[in-house]
Every structure is written in structure tokens, then in C-alpha cells.
Amino acid sequence: MPSQPSSTSLSWPEQSGDLPRDLPDRRALDRLLGEQFPEAGGSLSPLRGGRAAAETKLARLDPRRYTKSRNHLKGAVTGLSPYIRHGVLSLAEVRDAVFQRIRSRDEGIKLINELGWRDFWQRMWRDLGDGIHDSQEELKTGHDPASYARELPEDIRTGRTGLACMDEFQSKLTTHGWLHNHARMWMAAYVVHWRKVHWKAGADWFLEHLLDGDPSSNHLSWQWVASSFSHKPYFFNKGNLERFSDGQFCRSCSSSERCPFEGSYEQLENQLFANQGSIRDVPTRRSRNHQQRSGRQQSLKGSGQAAMARPKR
Amino acid sequence: MSFQRPVIWVHEEALGSSNPALLERPNSPALFVFDTRWIQEARISRKRLGFLYESALDLPITLRKGDVVKEVIAFAERHNADGILSSLPVDPRLERIAASIEEHCPLELLEPEPFVSMPRPPRLGRFSRYWREAEPVVWGGF
Numbered sequence: 001m002p003s004q005p006s007s008t009s010l011s012w013p014e015q016s017g018d019l020p021r022d023l024p025d026r027r028a029l030d031r032l033l034g035e036q037f038p039e040a041g042g043s044l045s046p047l048r049g050g051r052a053a054a055e056t057k058l059a060r061l062d063p064r065r066y067t068k069s070r071n072h073l074k075g076a077v078t079g080l081s082p083y084i085r086h087g088v089l090s091l092a093e094v095r096d097a098v099f100q101r102i103r104s105r106d107e108g109i110k111l112i113n114e115l116g117w118r119d120f121w122q123r124m125w126r127d128l129g130d131g132i133h134d135s136q137e138e139l140k141t142g143h144d145p146a147s148y149a150r151e152l153p154e155d156i157r158t159g160r161t162g163l164a165c166m167d168e169f170q171s172k173l174t175t176h177g178w179l180h181n182h183a184r185m186w187m188a189a190y191v192v193h194w195r196k197v198h199w200k201a202g203a204d205w206f207l208e209h210l211l212d213g214d215p216s217s218n219h220l221s222w223q224w225v226a227s228s229f230s231h232k233p234y235f236f237n238k239g240n241l242e243r244f245s246d247g248q249f250c251r252s253c254s255s256s257e258r259c260p261f262e263g264s265y266e267q268l269e270n271q272l273f274a275n276q277g278s279i280r281d282v283p284t285r286r287s288r289n290h291q292q293r294s295g296r297q298q299s300l301k302g303s304g305q306a307a308m309a310r311p312k313r
Numbered sequence: 314m315s316f317q318r319p320v321i322w323v324h325e326e327a328l329g330s331s332n333p334a335l336l337e338r339p340n341s342p343a344l345f346v347f348d349t350r351w352i353q354e355a356r357i358s359r360k361r362l363g364f365l366y367e368s369a370l371d372l373p374i375t376l377r378k379g380d381v382v383k384e385v386i387a388f389a390e391r392h393n394a395d396g397i398l399s400s401l402p403v404d405p406r407l408e409r410i411a412a413s414i415e416e417h418c419p420l421e422l423l424e425p426e427p428f429v430s431m432p433r434p435p436r437l438g439r440f441s442r443y444w445r446e447a448e449p450v451v452w453g454g455f
Contacts, residue, residue: 010373012342015391019366019376029366033359036378040352045360075354086328087400088368091428099455108455116447119428120440122403126438129405178359208356211364215404218410294422 003293027271045177047082047211054083063098063108070110073180073245078111081212084118091115103220118217124214132219133200135228142275148198152205155190163260164253166190177211182244188225189235192270194260199226235272238262316396316421320344321374322385322414324407327400333423334398335372339406341398344388345369347378352405382413389418400425 012019019036021027026186030120047053060261069075083089087257095115102108125132155161159170169187172178179187180196184206192201207213223229238261242250263271321334321343328345330336335343347362369376377384389397402408414420428451435446450454 010342010375011340012375012392015376019377019378021370023370026363029363030359033366037347037349037352037359037362040357040359040362041359042358043422044363049328049362049364049369051368051371053367054329082364083368084327085366086325086329086368087332087425088329088371090329090331090426092426093331095428095451095454102455103451105455112451113444113448115428115439116444116451120437120443120445122433123437123443125403125405174358175360177358177364203364209358209360211361213361215355275440 010076042174042209044065045175045211047176047178049082049088049211051088054080054088056078057083058094058097061094061097061101061111063111065104066111067107070114071182071244073183073248075180077180079178081118081214082210085212091118098302121214121217121220128216135199135226136220136223137228139228139233140231141233141273143196143273147197148192148196150198150201152191152201153195153196156195156197157205162255163190163249164255165245168249169274173206173209177209179210184221185225185234186236186241188222189233190260191223192226193233193235193297199228200221209255233273235265236261236266237265237268316385316398316419318392318394319396319398319421320385320389320392320394321394322346322388322397322400323369323374325365325382326402326407327425328365328372329348330368330372331426333374333425334365337399337423339373342372342388342394343372343377344385344393345372345374346381346384346412348381348406349378350380377404381410382417385410385414386417394395395419396421398423427429444446 020032023032026044033040033044034071057079061078061080065076066078070077080089080094084091084094095112098108098111107255135145156166157171159167159174161167161170166187169183170177173181173187187201190198191197192199199222200219204217205218206222207215210218220229223233229231238250239257241261250259253259261268319338319341321341323332323343323345325333327334345365347365351357353422354360355376355420366376375388375390385397397414399411401422401424402411411420411422429447431446435443437443
């Protein structure tokens with residue numbers, strides 16, 4: 001590694017079994033992790049942990065550009081999620097950094113809103129506990145929940161679907177451990193709706209790799225896509241993917257002549273879902289088999305307002 | 314805080330300088346444990362472990378791996394501690410670990426600085442419902 005991991009010295013003696021803190025570089029860290037955790041696959045992400053890396057990203061925070069471009073893969077997203085997830089940066093600290101960079105509320109409203117989502121997921125997790133692993137509502141796809149495969153297909157796991165977009169997302173996920181939110185949604189929709197894989201299989205796979213692997217945000221977002229945490233399934237078409245990815249995948253895609261995402265939303269809805277009528281107008285009913293850990297009854301019924309910021313089609 | 318000689322348990326949600334336990338007792342011995350059972354069961358990749366390791370190296374903490382409960386208790390004994398301090402976790406897995414630690418040793422969990430403090434808990438279920446209550450409070454700090 002060009003630069004070495006920083007290491008704060010300790011004021012107490014080391015003992016046998018303590019993991020080393022004096023690593024000369026990232027290659028040494030990679031080797032050490034391979035020795036100590038041989039079951040953990042892959043290698044280090046180019047994205048570094050630690051305060052210095054977090055502060056570098058924080059210094060680049062641009063709430064105005066974020067507002068305009070966040071749904072584009074090349075947009076001015078912050079990349080702060082891994083640092084927030086593990087407490088390297090607190091949400092309050094990022095909130096204050098946004099406030100310092102804006103002159104009016106309009107300039108920061110979208111980014112503050114996204115920080116609000118993070119806080120919301122945490123509160124939901126505190127409320128639902130291990131219930132986030134269960135489907136929160138019935139699916140609105142018209143398909144029997146048992147008809148969804150429980151295992152992630154190997155071609156998706158290994159990035160050999162033949163779809164340039166999905167294979168690139170797999171590559172980014174497994175090498176960097178980070179994906180743009182829009183890419184996460186496209187991939188989740190492909191896995192669940194096009195491949196008929198249960199959301200939990202995809203959600204667990206994401207958590208193996210995402211540096212920001214937050215079970216609450218991840219699992220409930222997958223459920224939002226699947227429609228067990230929203231009033232209709234999320235799906236997309238080729239035009240949407242092309243627009244927000246600047247067409248970077250479709251140009252070189254070997255499957256461009258038989259793209260599964262080609263078509264109008266109406267055509268895809270007919271193709272993907274068994275009962276289209278129900279997709280548009282189904283009252284939400286959440287399962288209540290989770291623990292109420294907070295000791296107070298949270299109202300979990302609702303009309304199923306979108307559970308995450310849905311990028312524009 | 315009533316402990317005279319505490320040690321600090323740093324977990325995966327609080328690997329930063331705003332960890333309330335580290336702020337409270339910056340000179341106390343502190344520990345982070347790689348939870349080998351979680352790593353195996355959730356098939357956690359080396360990328361994630363590297364991110365945690367690099368973040369932990371920025372803090373004055375001992376790093377170990379294994380059974381978190383056993384390691385934290387052994388660390389407390391190693392330093393002749395009269396209690397353990399940590400930050401309040403959200404993850405139920407960490408809550409269970411905290412509860413198991415507390416069966417063996419006094420444990421105090423400190424609240425991290427909140428994103429938004431509201432006079433009463435907001436209604437959840439839908440983001441829009443929560444945000445209707447939280448947003449004005451958040452922007453009150455602008």
C-alpha cells in the first residue's frame with residue numbers, strides 16, 4: 001500500500017493474542033486478514049477505512065450538486081455511508097457539515113433528507129429488532145412467496161449474467177464493497193423480479209460485501225423493491241438505466257439485442273407481475289410477528305408510502 | 314458514571330472519536346473484537362474486515378478476535394476493571410452480546426449524540442410520517 005495504516009499507540013502493554021497494530025502497509029493488512037480470517041473471501045477494497053479517509057470525503061461534500069445529480073451513477077453522491085454506518089463519522093457531524101456548506105435550506109434539503117433516512121432505518125431497526133429479516137407485508141406482485149428461489153443464482157453471484165450493467169454492479173460490489181443507491185435498486189429489482197429470487201437471498205449477499213452493510217437499511221430497502229415494505233414493487237426499464245448511467249453499459253453489452261429491460265413500464269409490468277391490478281391499489285398490511293422491543297406499540301399500518309427515496313424514472 | 318477503573322468495549326457501530334465511552338474515559342484501556350462467529354455465519358468478506366481494521370487503528374484500542382463476550386470479560390480481568398463502558402448499540406446481535414457481558418460484569422451503555430432529539434419518540438412505520446415530525450427539529454439547528 002502506498003500509504004500505511006495509521007496507528008495510535010496504546011498506553012497499556014500488549015498481550016498474546018492481540019492483533020497487530022503496527023502494520024507497515026495495506027499489503028501487510030491484506031496478508032494478515034488472510035491468515036487470521038481465512039474464511040473471509042476476496043481482498044481489501046480500494047476504499048479505506050479510518051478517520052482520514054472519512055474526512056477527505058467529508059471535505060468534498062457538495063450539497064448543491066448532490067441535489068441536482070444524486071440519481072446519476074456519476075452524480076455528486078457523498079460516499080460517506082460506510083463511515084457513518086461504523087461510527088467513524090456521526091450522523092450529527094455530517095448534518096453539521098452540510099449546514100456549514102449551504103446558504104439556504106433549499107441547497108441542503110435533499111442531503112439532509114437522506115441523512116434522515118439513515119436515522120429512520122436505525123429507529124426502525126430498534127423497533128423491529130430481528131424482525132427486519134422477515135417480510136413486513138404481503139407481496140403485491142401477484143406471485144406466491146414460495147415461488148421465489150431461496151438461493152442466489154451462481155451467474156449473478158459470479159457476475160456472469162451476460163448483462164453488462166448487472167455484471168459491472170456485481171464487480172463493483174465484490175471488489176469495492178460499495179454501490180451507488182440507484183445501482184443497488186436496479187440490481188435488487190433484477191434479482192427479485194426478473195430472476196424470481198427471494199429478496200432475503202439478495203439482501204444477505206449484499207451484506208457479505210457492502211462496507212456500509214447495515215442490515216436495517218439494506219434489508220428494508222430490498223423489501224421495498226420486492227414490495228413487502230411498500231405498496232408496489234419497484235422496477236425499471238432500459239431507458240431509465242441508460243439515462244442515469246449515461247448509457248455506459250448498453251453500448252458494450254453483448255445482450256443488447258435481447259435486453260430483458262427493454263420495453264415500456266406497462267409492458268414490463270405485464271411481463272413481470274401476475275396481478276397488475278393489485279400493484280396499483282393494495283392496502284398495506286404489515287406482519288406483526290416481530291418483537292416490540294421498545295415497549296411501546298408503534299403503528300405499523302399505513303398506506304405503504306415509498307420506503308426510500310425513489311429515483312425518478 | 315460510577316466505575317473507578319473501567320475498560321471500554323468498542324463495537325462495530327462506534328469506531329470513531331465520537332464514541333461516547335471513549336469521550337467519557339479517554340485514558341481507559343479499550344478493546345475491539347472481531348466477532349468470528351458473525352464473520353463466518355454472515356460470510357463477511359475481507360473487504361469489510363479491512364475497513365473495520367483500518368478504522369479501529371485510528372483509535373487507541375486493543376484488537377482481538379474470537380467470542381466477543383469472552384474476550385471483553387477477559388480484557389476487563391486483564392486490567393482489573395470494576396466495570397465496562399460502551400456505546401448503546403442498535404444491532405440486536407450487539408444487544409445480545411451486551412446482555413451476556415452484563416451477566417458477568419457491570420456494564421454501562423452510553424447514548425451516542427443523536428441526529429435529532431425530539432420531545433417524544435416520533436411515529437414510525439413510514440418515513441414520511443417520521444420526517445414530518447423530525448424535519449423541523451433537524452432544521453431548527455441550521
